[in-house]
Amino acid sequence: MRRFELTDEQWEKINHLLPGKEGDSGRTAKDNRLFVDAVLWTARTGAQWRDLPARFGNWNSIYQRFNRWAKAGRWQAIFEQIQDPDLEWLLIDSTMVRAHQHAAGALKKGETKRWDDLEEDWEPRFTSPAKGLGCQCASC
Numbered sequence: 108m109r110r111f112e113l114t115d116e117q118w119e120k121i122n123h124l125l126p127g128k129e130g131d132s133g134r135t136a137k138d139n140r141l142f143v144d145a146v147l148w149t150a151r152t153g154a155q156w157r158d159l160p161a162r163f164g165n166w167n168s169i170y171q172r173f174n175r176w177a178k179a180g181r182w183q184a185i186f187e188q189i190q191d192p193d194l195e196w197l198l199i200d201s202t203m204v205r206a207h208q209h210a211a212g213a214l215k216k217g218e219t220k221r222w223d224d225l226e227e228d229w230e231p232r233f234t235s236p237a238k239g240l241g242c243q244c245a246s247c
Contacts, residue, residue, distance in 0.1 A: 111151045112144040124185050138164070145169045 113121075118140055125139045145163035149156060159166040176182055 111148045113140065113147065118143075120189055121185055124188050126181065142169060142172060146173055 121143070122139070125143070127137075127139055141163060145159055146169070148154075148163065149159060156166045156170040159169060163169060
């Protein structure tokens, strides 16, 4: 297996989602894995279709097939089926996030400030987002 190609485990997850199986109308796609590997190679390298290695076949045929699948919404359906949320990144709270040392609001060297010296109209340095300006939290 090469660097940008699917592993057998990855292929088994999407194999049943691809068109061209026995019983599907039209031709049977014997080279679906090679085609998906070609698309992944192009996406991961950022190369143009014309630079696709010859082992994948004719670059124009692969591009045309990719384009047909995209217009038919096949890629979207595949991505929706195999989407597996990574909850480790979803659940982030202050125990996992470290602030920079300067973010703590420490005073500069030699500077002292007391709470009783603050004026009544003192406002914090941060502001919460205004309602309706893109904040997704329930409190705004």
